[in-house]
Amino acid sequence: MLRTSTRRRITSRLLALAVLPAVVLPALAGCSDPGASAAGTTPETTAARNGVVYNTSPEQNRIRAEKNAALAAKVPAAVGKDGKLTVATTAGSIPLSFHATDDKTPIGVELDLAQLVADKLGLELDVQVTSWENWPLKTQSGDFEAVFSNVGINAARVKLFDFSSYRAAYMGFEAKKTSSYSVNGADDISGLTVSVGSGTNQEKILLAWNKELEAKGKAPATLQYYSSDADTILALSSGRTDLNIAPYPSVTYRENTRDDLKVVGKVNAGWPSETLVAATTLKGNGLAPAITDALNSAIKDGSYGKVLDRWGLSEEALPESKTVTEATFGAAQTGAAK
Structure with a gap:
């Protein structure tokens, strides 16, 4: 049997734990990803003061696009042979890419845009969550075919990767x-x-x-x-x-x-110069031009604009996607949107 003093200590600790959530949960709820709470306890939409209602549930009902046969024909054979576009994202920042309320489904504007590109190219979107530190090496090794994770174009990266711009940075x-x-x-x-x-x-x-x-x-x-x-x-x-x-x-x-x-x-993001956010692919493998064309098709048919509107990012829309390589990097900087 527990001694009286021991029972008192346990009772005191239980009372302290019972009071703790009322003190700390409001702070934690405001700074964690939506999926950080137990399933079913987190609201699946967030109404923001800017008028956007963010859907943070696993059921995204993404804006989709039809396959464009001419664009699909431009996909390099090494990429298209398995019928998938393997895309890396870091899933760590709302509303770019983050985990839904189930704490496992990656969602956000980056994945919505990747979905449009995959659809246009006639490929199944295969999303792989990785850390920011790992995407460069895994893209070089071929584990990832493209990265959609708010990657900005810079002088160091163009030595290893090609880019398809899709948002202001x-x-x-x-x-x-x-x-x-x-x-x-x-x-x-x-x-x-x-x-x-x-x-x-x-x-x-x-x-x-x-x-x-x-x-x-x-x-x-x-x-x-x-x-x-x-x-x-x-x-x-x-x-x-x-x-x-x-x-x-x-x-x-x-x-x-x-x-x-x-x-x-x-x-x-390119201070003191300017830069853009872009889909990132392995240098010279031929995938970037196909992604650029898919993005431009989505810009033209309006699906690109709908995706940005959905996440409250219409002010970051570009009028055109461009392929940026080491050879064209200087000219791309000059034309970057302010």
Whole structure:
């Protein structure tokens, strides 16, 4: 039998656990992916202040397209032989690509656009979730045929990959709503703690800004790295970091669905030049031109616009998709949308 003192300790712990959810769950619910809660306990739609109602359920009822025989004929034999388009995505950032309320189905604008491309090319979409660090190597090895995961075109990547542009590329700075930060350049992050993803275009921006600050004799920003969006936003909302820099669609989503965060700055992902978000394929394998043509077909028939509208990203629409390779990279930068 338990002694009286032991029973008292257990009772105290149970009472503490019973009270804990009322204290922490509101904070966790606001910073985790929709699929982070147990199945059936998370709302399957989110109404945002920008008027968009986000469907976060596994049943997406995606906008689909018909096979275009002429486009399908352009698919390289090595890609089309199994009848699938194997697409990698990181599934870590709403509304780009993330897990649905079942905590396993990848959804978001990236997958919707990949679906349109696969449909146009007459291929079955095979989505593979991977980490940001792994997609380059696995695309080079042939495990992935294309990457749809908010990949920005840059000088280092065009040495290894070809691209088919499909969205404007911006990064946003976000902070607590009670803050007075406004970020327009390097001087505005001096001495602050900023969270950023490793190996990303936004990290390149911050590293360049820190060099600029050091050259001026000013304190650089402290860069903080986290393993997930949930950890990143929890750190921001709790005051452990001052700012977070992330894809603009994600920071605006949080501004429109939360009460504690706001957007405090916007910068092109290719700073100091300009860049675009693009489907990423292995350099020289011939798939990029087929994807570009499929995207342009979707732009022309309106299905591309419907997908962006669905996720509140119509302002990032491009009038045309272009194939960008190492040889055409300079010209593509000049023509990138502001």
